[in-house]
Amino acid sequence: MKYATRLLTTVLVSLPLHANSNGVIGGPLVDSLENIDISGSPDGVVLLPSTVHKKITDVFERYTKILADDGTPIHFLVHKGVGNPKIVHARRILEQHLRDVPGSLYGSDKAIVRVNMGMRRATMIFFPDEDAFENGPPAVDDFMDAYEAPMQDLLGDEIILAGSSNYTSNFNPRRDASYEELLHLAHGYGINKGMPALKLAIEQAATNAVNKGWYTPPPGLPKVDIPFEYFAFTMETWYGIWRHDPNNGEYVFSTRAQMEAGDPLIVAILEGFAPKYHVHRATLVPKFAGTFLTEDTAGIEYTYKSRYLTDVEIGGGKNNNVEGNDQPGFLTGNTGDNRLEGRGGPDRIDGNAGTDTAVYRGPRNEYGLYLMDGNVTVDDSQASRDARDHVTTTEWLEFTDQSVATSSLTDAANHYCNSTINSTGVMATINVIGSPAVMHQDLTLLASQMPLYQFGFFLASQTAGFVSGPGGSQGDLCLGGKIARFSKDLGNAGTTGSFSLDVDMMNIPANPAVAIIPGETWHFVAWFRDKNPNPTSNFTGGVLVLFQ
Ligand SMILES: [Ca+2]
Ligand SMILES: [Ca+2]
Ligand SMILES: [Ca+2]
Numbered sequence: 001m002k003y004a005t006r007l008l009t010t011v012l013v014s015l016p017l018h019a020n021s022n023g024v025i026g027g028p029l030v031d032s033l034e035n036i037d038i039s040g041s042p043d044g045v046v047l048l049p050s051t052v053h054k055k056i057t058d059v060f061e062r063y064t065k066i067l068a069d070d071g072t073p074i075h076f077l078v079h080k081g082v083g084n085p086k087i088v089h090a091r092r093i094l095e096q097h098l099r100d101v102p103g104s105l106y107g108s109d110k111a112i113v114r115v116n117m118g119m120r121r122a123t124m125i126f127f128p129d130e131d132a133f134e135n136g137p138p139a140v141d142d143f144m145d146a147y148e149a150p151m152q153d154l155l156g157d158e159i160i161l162a163g164s165s166n167y168t169s170n171f172n173p174r175r176d177a178s179y180e181e182l183l184h185l186a187h188g189y190g191i192n193k194g195m196p197a198l199k200l201a202i203e204q205a206a207t208n209a210v211n212k213g214w215y216t217p218p219p220g221l222p223k224v225d226i227p228f229e230y231f232a233f234t235m236e237t238w239y240g241i242w243r244h245d246p247n248n249g250e251y252v253f254s255t256r257a258q259m260e261a262g263d264p265l266i267v268a269i270l271e272g273f274a275p276k277y278h279v280h281r282a283t284l285v286p287k288f289a290g291t292f293l294t295e296d297t298a299g300i301e302y303t304y305k306s307r308y309l310t311d312v313e314i315g316g317g318k319n320n321n322v323e324g325n326d327q328p329g330f331l332t333g334n335t336g337d338n339r340l341e342g343r344g345g346p347d348r349i350d351g352n353a354g355t356d357t358a359v360y361r362g363p364r365n366e367y368g369l370y371l372m373d374g375n376v377t378v379d380d381s382q383a384s385r386d387a388r389d390h391v392t393t394t395e396w397l398e399f400t401d402q403s404v405a406t407s408s409l410t411d412a413a414n415h416y417c418n419s420t421i422n423s424t425g426v427m428a429t430i431n432v433i434g435s436p437a438v439m440h441q442d443l444t445l446l447a448s449q450m451p452l453y454q455f456g457f458f459l460a461s462q463t464a465g466f467v468s469g470p471g472g473s474q475g476d477l478c479l480g481g482k483i484a485r486f487s488k489d490l491g492n493a494g495t496t497g498s499f500s501l502d503v504d505m506m507n508i509p510a511n512p513a514v515a516i517i518p519g520e521t522w523h524f525v526a527w528f529r530d531k532n533p534n535p536t537s538n539f540t541g542g543v544l545v546l547f548q
Helices: 008-014 084-098 111-119 130-134 138-146 178-194 196-211 223-238 256-262 264-271
Strands: 062-067 073-078 123-127 151-155 281-284 291-293 311-314 321-323 330-332 339-341 348-350 357-359 367-372 375-380 388-392 396-398 403-405 413-417 429-434 443-448 455-461 463-468 476-480 499-502 521-531 535-539 542-546
Touching: 062 084, 073 084, 073 111, 084 111, 084 123, 084 178, 084 281, 111 178, 123 130, 123 178, 130 151, 151 178, 178 196, 178 223, 196 223, 196 264, 223 256, 223 264, 256 264, 311 321, 367 429, 375 429, 413 463, 413 476, 429 521, 429 542, 443 455, 443 521, 455 463, 455 476, 455 499, 476 521, 476 535
Parallel strands: 073 123, 123 151, 281 311, 291 321, 311 330, 321 339, 330 348, 339 357, 348 388, 357 396
Antiparallel strands: 062 073, 367 375, 375 388, 396 403, 413 542, 429 443, 443 499, 455 521, 463 476, 521 535, 521 542
């Protein structure tokens, strides 16, 4: 093995680290990757532009990145032969490793991890297989010798996508190495540089596990790398990435339950940093056919790992189905006809195109159905069953005794009034998301199609109206009567031209604040600043909701 592919700390110390003109680790190669625009690509993966250093483009073909909080990039360099879906999968897993886990001991704010990685221009390098990397042409050696930032490799044939035959095989499933290799990068250049308490806790847990004989490092592993391999191995066990054989493996505990009983130090670290269930999306490969399961099911080997997935999207165009688990989930269909069963927990169901069905485990009369602005809330009256789901772009709701067409439900919302075109050339829109049932206390306002980076806020009234150009605005106000202003919840249209507000329905700021009561109709608009070309303002149209 020419390169210490798994031994990331060895890679780091062998690199000629130096600061570039910006004071960050870099040099001609790394600097040539600054500010590559990935926004034009739907999946965020682009061809490397011609401005990139030849020693990089002699080896790599494509590129994507994750931006840290301060805008610094974590680079992904992709050799030909590794398909974009695998790169997107890898990027999602690193995003999961780096995403805040609210309320956790170490991970409630991981900005310091992200910023340390971005500051160092930490880089993932993707080759299709070991041959292309270890035995590649001299250009690979030239690149490895010259690249100025720390890097970690991941091989395409070790990236196992959900629904692929390597994933679903009952007899010879393959391990997805993505979690491990991406964790190494975050561990070495994010955690160890920015979170000394977590770094120390992992080292102590690793030493303890080695001393107790629970963890046996691979032969020849440098001592400095033991915490890296132990952290990654235990995370894989914790997520059931593969079914470990305790008699033949590095680690004596094979399941999350065994770890909780036997190695509480690392369990506290994992729970203190990583989400208990995956929060990254898993997109099923187009070849997958049938129903994808995410509950541990006897006789179906892949459910040992898929039971920790919550966000599953059906790829391709086949009439495939997904069954969720007892966690809050997000199930997304494809262009085919899909059956989506959220099961326990509050789930989001999106059928996408085709004729789709959301499936429930009880009779129709045990569920409340509420349609608002095109989205259905399905509320299970029975405890510990299907909870309360949000269903969108789905034609049928299937209960154990009957099916209900979502088109047969009455929409509690109505778009009743327009404003004028703003500087983007279109009219801004407003939508209401959630439930019109006051008992659910579930209402989000969303304003869209506004000029980028402009401020604004929402307004509400129980009375409709129409005021043309109030106060010199170029827009029209679709409210009358006593108007409540959510001016303390200032929104910014940002890069997407939209902002949203989770409404506290008990405190509508009508001076004095009032609660929304069943039977009331409320009207909502958003106001926002605009330049057209002189400073002005505009409004969205109006949407009303009859609350129940
Ligand atoms: Ca669920
Ligand atoms: Ca569909
Ligand atoms: Ca559910």
